[in-house]
Amino acid sequence: MSVYDTLKSLNIELPPVAVPAAAYVPFVQTGNLVFLSGHIAKKDGKVWAGQLGKDISTTEGQQAARAVAIDLMGTLHAAVGDLNKVKRIVKVMSLVNSTGDFTEQHLVTNGCSELLGQVFGPQAGAHARSAFGVAQIPLGACVEIELIAEIA
Secondary structure (H helix, E strand, O other): OOHHHHHHHOOOOOOOOOOOOOOOOOEEEEOOEEEEEEEEOEEOOEEOEOOEOOOEOHHHHHHHHHHHHHHHHHHHHHHHOOHHHEEEEEEEEEEEEEOOOOOOHHHHHHHHHHHHHHHHHHHHOOOEEEEEEEOOOHHHEOEEEEEEEEEO
16 A cells, blocks of 8 residues: 555645745755754644643653644655655654653654654654753744654
């Protein structure tokens, strides 16, 4: 099954690449690696703002991280032209806007990681990962995630 068939079965439509909000580009390819800039969580087209441990639950955070994964795949599609060329998701780095006592950043980030595994499969979708709790993310977003992928 192609990546696009999987996306369709999950009722996922890839968004266009978002216009960068500052002095950076959405992606850079060097050799067969594609580096995607951090994508912030959005809900209904607007910044998904809030702080885990304060006004956003772990479950909501997982949904936000899943939404970020969809945006990342949209950018990756724009970068490589065909998601079936993705040989492997190499690395995911997640920043979770959280209170000092919130300790479930890894569970929030699973919202992204699990979707990537579903879409790209257990081999290509398995990736190295970091999940950090941070005091703030641009525009007050609850989650920001960047990704590195290897292209065949």
